[in-house]
Amino acid sequence: MPSRSRRLLMTVLGTLLLWSLPLPSWGLEPSAGKPPRIALRAARLFDGKSDRSLPDAVVLIEGSTIQAVGTGLPIPAGTRVFDLGDVTLLPGLIDAHSHLLLDVDADSGDDSMLTVVAQSSTAERALMGAKLGREMLEAGVTTVRDVGNSGINGDVALRNAIQRGWVQGPRISACTRALAPHGGQFPTLQPPAQPLIEQEYVTISGVEEARRAVRQAIADGADCIKVIVDNGHTLLSLEELKVIVEEAHRAKRPVAAHTTLDDSIRAAVQAGVDSIEHGYSLPDDVAALMVRKRTFLVPTDSWLEVCDSFDASQMKERCRRNITRAHDRLRRAVAAGIRVAAGSDMYVVMPGLTRGQACVKGFIAYAEAGLKPVDILRAATVNAAELLRMQDRIGSLEPKKFADLLAVEGDPLKDIRALKQVRFVMKDGQVILDARAQTPRVEESTR
Numbered sequence: 001m002p003s004r005s006r007r008l009l010m011t012v013l014g015t016l017l018l019w020s021l022p023l024p025s026w027g028l029e030p031s032a033g034k035p036p037r038i039a040l041r042a043a044r045l046f047d048g049k050s051d052r053s054l055p056d057a058v059v060l061i062e063g064s065t066i067q068a069v070g071t072g073l074p075i076p077a078g079t080r081v082f083d084l085g086d087v088t089l090l091p092g093l094i095d096a097h098s099h100l101l102l103d104v105d106a107d108s109g110d111d112s113m114l115t116v117v118a119q120s121s122t123a124e125r126a127l128m129g130a131k132l133g134r135e136m137l138e139a140g141v142t143t144v145r146d147v148g149n150s151g152i153n154g155d156v157a158l159r160n161a162i163q164r165g166w167v168q169g170p171r172i173s174a175c176t177r178a179l180a181p182h183g184g185q186f187p188t189l190q191p192p193a194q195p196l197i198e199q200e201y202v203t204i205s206g207v208e209e210a211r212r213a214v215r216q217a218i219a220d221g222a223d224c225i226k227v228i229v230d231n232g233h234t235l236l237s238l239e240e241l242k243v244i245v246e247e248a249h250r251a252k253r254p255v256a257a258h259t260t261l262d263d264s265i266r267a268a269v270q271a272g273v274d275s276i277e278h279g280y281s282l283p284d285d286v287a288a289l290m291v292r293k294r295t296f297l298v299p300t301d302s303w304l305e306v307c308d309s310f311d312a313s314q315m316k317e318r319c320r321r322n323i324t325r326a327h328d329r330l331r332r333a334v335a336a337g338i339r340v341a342a343g344s345d346m347y348v349v350m351p352g353l354t355r356g357q358a359c360v361k362g363f364i365a366y367a368e369a370g371l372k373p374v375d376i377l378r379a380a381t382v383n384a385a386e387l388l389r390m391q392d393r394i395g396s397l398e399p400k401k402f403a404d405l406l407a408v409e410g411d412p413l414k415d416i417r418a419l420k421q422v423r424f425v426m427k428d429g430q431v432i433l434d435a436r437a438q439t440p441r442v443e444e445s446t447r
Helices: 003-020 110-117 122-138 154-163 191-201 209-217 237-251 263-271 284-293 302-308 313-336 356-370 371-378 381-387 416-420
Strands: 035-047 054-062 065-071 082-084 087-091 093-097 140-146 171-175 178-180 201-203 223-230 253-261 273-276 294-300 405-409 424-428 429-435
Touching: 035 237, 054 178, 065 381, 082 087, 082 093, 093 294, 093 356, 093 381, 110 191, 122 140, 122 356, 122 424, 140 154, 140 356, 154 284, 154 405, 171 416, 178 237, 191 201, 201 381, 209 237, 223 237, 223 381, 237 253, 237 263, 237 424, 253 263, 263 273, 294 381, 302 356, 313 356, 356 416, 371 416
Parallel strands: 035 082, 035 087, 093 140, 140 171, 178 201, 178 223, 223 253, 253 273, 273 294
Antiparallel strands: 035 054, 054 065, 087 405, 405 424, 424 429
């Protein structure tokens, strides 16, 4: 057969073969290589922004991102469906002040942190952080900002390990070593112990050292900058703080400021930091300035909820003395219009509680200061996401954001204690915890 006739015959046979194949069911069946599709059904949903929950909720997820959220949405065929039942879906919680590489004995006194630093390597603490991170994740905390006390860049190593899938844990915004006055937060140490200070802090004196320290932190992988404005003995100057903020913001990194005194909080807010951590001293003039500058307050009051867990009477009494002051500060902040982002500052072993359970219990304690459930939920979701400069990716349930969710029994908009009843957790579209006995089904085609 001439070659031209052979080519014509092959073309005709190929066309007939294609016509004989079944037509593709576009959008109905998942094809190889496409990200998996998941649908979550729940009785209620809090999206992070509305004051009310959405009934008969459906969340459609493809791969690691949310595609749609609504009431009674149709579910495409081929979608893996989780019928979660009588629960409330809400965005993954965010702890804006965590210490995953620190877990100390509550009764070991003022030198507890120093003991950990002296006896544990950064590598060992990072492995412990992987354990604590898993505990946070199972409690529904899918993102944390780790604000130092993580050894020499241990938080960066843990963040990277989680991102690479080596271990499971929350998404981490890492601050690396905190910038601090000389002595860090160990002001009583003598010069021979300087290496212990340098393992936890970069101490600065003068604006150029401050600028250099910020640049080094960013080179080390910092997502944010933590600065100890006062350590109980020494305060950084306003000029030093301004340079820290300027350099960090130039690199699009937020600045978290540890402050406990009137002078330190005033200087930090004047310098333009993004958040005040602790802020137990909150003068009225500073509160007004925080509102104008849109500075967040991260009230780290979680440990106040567990005062009775301490065995040592000295620690228990100190804890109780601070409850009234902390609650008063939070009430005044909310009344003034200061934005609040939830932060646990949990770094001690709490008997009978995982790290995640202790963290969430602390968030619930905000209610004792008068915060409404919806305000507590926002502090731990949309507000915290904005503080971390991640509001385009996390903090609310809406299309194109990461599929970070949890489901709890009851309705946390009515009773915030529902946050303790976690039944389902998802991060990046991956199921982390499913306390139900049921097996998800696959939605069949209606053709």
